[in-house]
Amino acid sequence: MINAIIKRLPSGVEDKLGTNPCRGPFRGLVIIVLAGVAFSICAAGAMADVAVSRSSTLTRLTLEELMNIEVETVYSASKHEQKVTEAPSSVSIITSDDIRKYGYRTLADALKSVRGFYVTDDRNYSYLGVRGFGRPGDYNTRVLLMVDGHAINDNIYDSAAIGTEFNLDVDLIDRIEISRGPSSSLYGSNAFFGIINIVTRNGRELDGAELSADAGSLGTARGRLSYGKTSAKGVGYLVSGTVYDRKGGNLYFPEFDPSNPGADQRAADNGVAAGADGDRSMSAYAKLSFPEVILSGGYISRRKGIPTASYGTVFNTDDTYTMDVHGYLDVKFDHDIDSRSNILARLSYDEYWYYGDYLFDAATPPAPESLYFNKDVVYGRWFAGELKFSHTVFSGDKITLGAVFKDNLAQNQINYNASPYEEFLHDRRKSLVWALYGQDEVTFFDRAILNAGVRYDHYETFGGTVNPRIGVIYKPVDKTAFKFLFGRAFRAPNSYELYYNDGGLSSKVNPDLKPETIDSYEAVFEQYIGTHLRGNVSVYRQNIHNLISLQTDPMDGLLVFRNVNEINARGIEFEMEASSPGGSRGVVSYAVQKAEDSQTHEILTNSPQHLAKFNLSIPLMREKVLAGLEEQYMSRRRTIAGNYAPAFSVMNLTVSVQKIYNGFDVSFSIYNLFDRSYGDPASEEHVQDRIEQDGRNFRLKISYIF
Amino acid sequence: MLSLAITLCIVTGTMTFALAGQAPPAEYQVKAAFVYNFLTFVEWPSRTLNEADSLRVCIAGEFPDAAAFDELNGQELMGRKLTVRRMKSVENAQGCHVLFIGSSEGGRLSRLVESLKGSGTLTIGDTTGFAQRGVVINLYIDQKKVRFEINAEAARRAGLIISSKLLKLAGVVYGLAPAGN
Numbered sequence: 001m002i003n004a005i006i007k008r009l010p011s012g013v014e015d016k017l018g019t020n021p022c023r024g025p026f027r028g029l030v031i032i033v034l035a036g037v038a039f040s041i042c043a044a045g046a047m048a049d050v051a052v053s054r055s056s057t058l059t060r061l062t063l064e065e066l067m068n069i070e071v072e073t074v075y076s077a078s079k080h081e082q083k084v085t086e087a088p089s090s091v092s093i094i095t096s097d098d099i100r101k102y103g104y105r106t107l108a109d110a111l112k113s114v115r116g117f118y119v120t121d122d123r124n125y126s127y128l129g130v131r132g133f134g135r136p137g138d139y140n141t142r143v144l145l146m147v148d149g150h151a152i153n154d155n156i157y158d159s160a161a162i163g164t165e166f167n168l169d170v171d172l173i174d175r176i177e178i179s180r181g182p183s184s185s186l187y188g189s190n191a192f193f194g195i196i197n198i199v200t201r202n203g204r205e206l207d208g209a210e211l212s213a214d215a216g217s218l219g220t221a222r223g224r225l226s227y228g229k230t231s232a233k234g235v236g237y238l239v240s241g242t243v244y245d246r247k248g249g250n251l252y253f254p255e256f257d258p259s260n261p262g263a264d265q266r267a268a269d270n271g272v273a274a275g276a277d278g279d280r281s282m283s284a285y286a287k288l289s290f291p292e293v294i295l296s297g298g299y300i301s302r303r304k305g306i307p308t309a310s311y312g313t314v315f316n317t318d319d320t321y322t323m324d325v326h327g328y329l330d331v332k333f334d335h336d337i338d339s340r341s342n343i344l345a346r347l348s349y350d351e352y353w354y355y356g357d358y359l360f361d362a363a364t365p366p367a368p369e370s371l372y373f374n375k376d377v378v379y380g381r382w383f384a385g386e387l388k389f390s391h392t393v394f395s396g397d398k399i400t401l402g403a404v405f406k407d408n409l410a411q412n413q414i415n416y417n418a419s420p421y422e423e424f425l426h427d428r429r430k431s432l433v434w435a436l437y438g439q440d441e442v443t444f445f446d447r448a449i450l451n452a453g454v455r456y457d458h459y460e461t462f463g464g465t466v467n468p469r470i471g472v473i474y475k476p477v478d479k480t481a482f483k484f485l486f487g488r489a490f491r492a493p494n495s496y497e498l499y500y501n502d503g504g505l506s507s508k509v510n511p512d513l514k515p516e517t518i519d520s521y522e523a524v525f526e527q528y529i530g531t532h533l534r535g536n537v538s539v540y541r542q543n544i545h546n547l548i549s550l551q552t553d554p555m556d557g558l559l560v561f562r563n564v565n566e567i568n569a570r571g572i573e574f575e576m577e578a579s580s581p582g583g584s585r586g587v588v589s590y591a592v593q594k595a596e597d598s599q600t601h602e603i604l605t606n607s608p609q610h611l612a613k614f615n616l617s618i619p620l621m622r623e624k625v626l627a628g629l630e631e632q633y634m635s636r637r638r639t640i641a642g643n644y645a646p647a648f649s650v651m652n653l654t655v656s657v658q659k660i661y662n663g664f665d666v667s668f669s670i671y672n673l674f675d676r677s678y679g680d681p682a683s684e685e686h687v688q689d690r691i692e693q694d695g696r697n698f699r700l701k702i703s704y705i706f
Numbered sequence: 707m708l709s710l711a712i713t714l715c716i717v718t719g720t721m722t723f724a725l726a727g728q729a730p731p732a733e734y735q736v737k738a739a740f741v742y743n744f745l746t747f748v749e750w751p752s753r754t755l756n757e758a759d760s761l762r763v764c765i766a767g768e769f770p771d772a773a774a775f776d777e778l779n780g781q782e783l784m785g786r787k788l789t790v791r792r793m794k795s796v797e798n799a800q801g802c803h804v805l806f807i808g809s810s811e812g813g814r815l816s817r818l819v820e821s822l823k824g825s826g827t828l829t830i831g832d833t834t835g836f837a838q839r840g841v842v843i844n845l846y847i848d849q850k851k852v853r854f855e856i857n858a859e860a861a862r863r864a865g866l867i868i869s870s871k872l873l874k875l876a877g878v879v880y881g882l883a884p885a886g887n
Binding site for chain 1: 732733735736738739740742743768770777778781794795813815816817819820838847850851852853872875
């Protein structure tokens, strides 16, 4: 996260992966499509079979006997189905069951399975791409990430943490609700491409203690201890702590191999960075819930070594690392004033620290005496509050009014060299953001819902912005829904873009930055067929204005952020979900999109045009054992240098057994089953064109509930 | 090509194996059976339910599988016939002895509960929080098994008497009057 001018490596580096479409990644796409077709045929056929009337036999059972029967919960919480079809957006939900079945280790793993989403990794952070937009180097600023409604994006980089730096252990997640489309009309800045809300589990569900330990390849180990209970009066609590450590493997970078003719001048150690990819974290979460008040708090501290020698740092050292620390407290009050009105009030306090230590060598060739550290120390502190009032008028019209404030008590960025000490940046800011919003949801004839909302945000930096959203949901028959959505969203320039500079050495500030805006039009068709099949199709078009990009000013050669780009993206997404009476469940999705610069008509960097995903879970051995298989295909993506990261597909397999013995659950996962070689486009601070990702790796996880 | 073949074999093989296996009963068929069983443990006020009357069961709201309740129609229970009526919303739910409320009606719930005071209607739901909001019996799923919670206060307000046997089987009971009342 520092600006340093990097020389790009000439593209003489061999592309090892080949470009023959009949092998490798294209095969993955074929698998997904064929599997999806085969699966839906089977599911549809099976569906026809299960008209057997079982009610007559069931009603003859006693209550005690009925209470012993296990049910296939296709729509176990019908409120989820309601949420999906009646939400003014295209919604995807990932449940705690999915997290267990498919062996998701982080939120990023779970997001990789979502239709139209893709995740890239530079061995420092995980970056989420939505609908073809995921420029290398952009921190996840255009998605609002929340835990139980509490925003996680920090107040310096506005970044949504989705990798190992995310606050919550995935085992504490009850479900992940992903709502696509601009949602600034309710949530303000960052709700640009959509919002992700994580709903946490309840004390009632834990009903005691849970101990979980897992170990995996590359020296990975994680331990978690959680405890939760709910009393008869409705008071619940949940406490949990997790520690995680991953040693990481030895990574080979041809760009740093001295025997390579075009290698970087910092090349050393045969191009192998050993033990420089370490990742360790500690996190805690607690929640105390009363009937109308919920207090919650989370903490994470995560240190990640950087093995890529980014920003011109020394190669093969574990002294270059980033550390993210985020702690928060949140209190929410939710009260039904009467049968038709509700008031919600929330107050929260967050603190965020970021430390970046970068080891440089002043001499060429490198020499130990000329080593020095450049350090980033960033601190953010904010206090936020929200008041929301909703009232249902007799005719079924639901009106919501809200007021929000966010007081940024500190937004500090410091950058300096250690020994000899030289300070380049010492910027301290405070700012206040406030907003008012309103939404009206009107139901017509039980068949159509009109949802219209607008929000006004006021920022001290650029003034005010108004963002509307209109959605029409039409359900001609019970299980069919058509949605037409139009919305506008914005992303305010963050502290980093506004104020980070190194005193004119290589970069300067631009306090006149305006917010980015997006206009989005979308049409969705959702259909439930029987209880076992669901499909949907989405078509969308998005225009992004005033995209903030890092540029070089021709006048003084300094780097500066400017509102320069116009992007337009359009695409179609298909998804089908089927479940069979045998307990199997599968989802297939395919997204085709085109995201390009409006002026140059060039497709964006790191933008795949095709994404295909397949998830299948099958109960085996009388349903004691569950197998979860997933495959994800991504078409090729352009890199910053103008090359292509080839298309690839990855398959993951998890086999889990619940209650194998007393309270023990065990699962074994193989990630990247076929050991596919693939790389993600690198960004400006890397010499590498692509960062190669992990090959086949394993994880064994054991949980004990007592 | 080998991995393609392996994958397709795994996928289609296990799928047919799984589909051939024993199918667990559908959620709503089991819930309908629960509703049928509850009726034997509830006493309705005599002014709302005479000896010869049929027991009117109303299913209001949107369900993934409302047809499962149709199976109860015409069944006999303690000498009475059951009639099942399905309706889009609770607005039209009059004169029901049993009213199963879907989660889609959540927004109208408080008003409905108010209007049903003393009417002798056994309200049943299967949405989180319904029992606390005044529904007499609320079904929920715990580790794939159907369970239920009872709001004894709501039963009292409706004029219903719930057998202690049912109260014992409930996962949670709200509003139980202190001993000696």
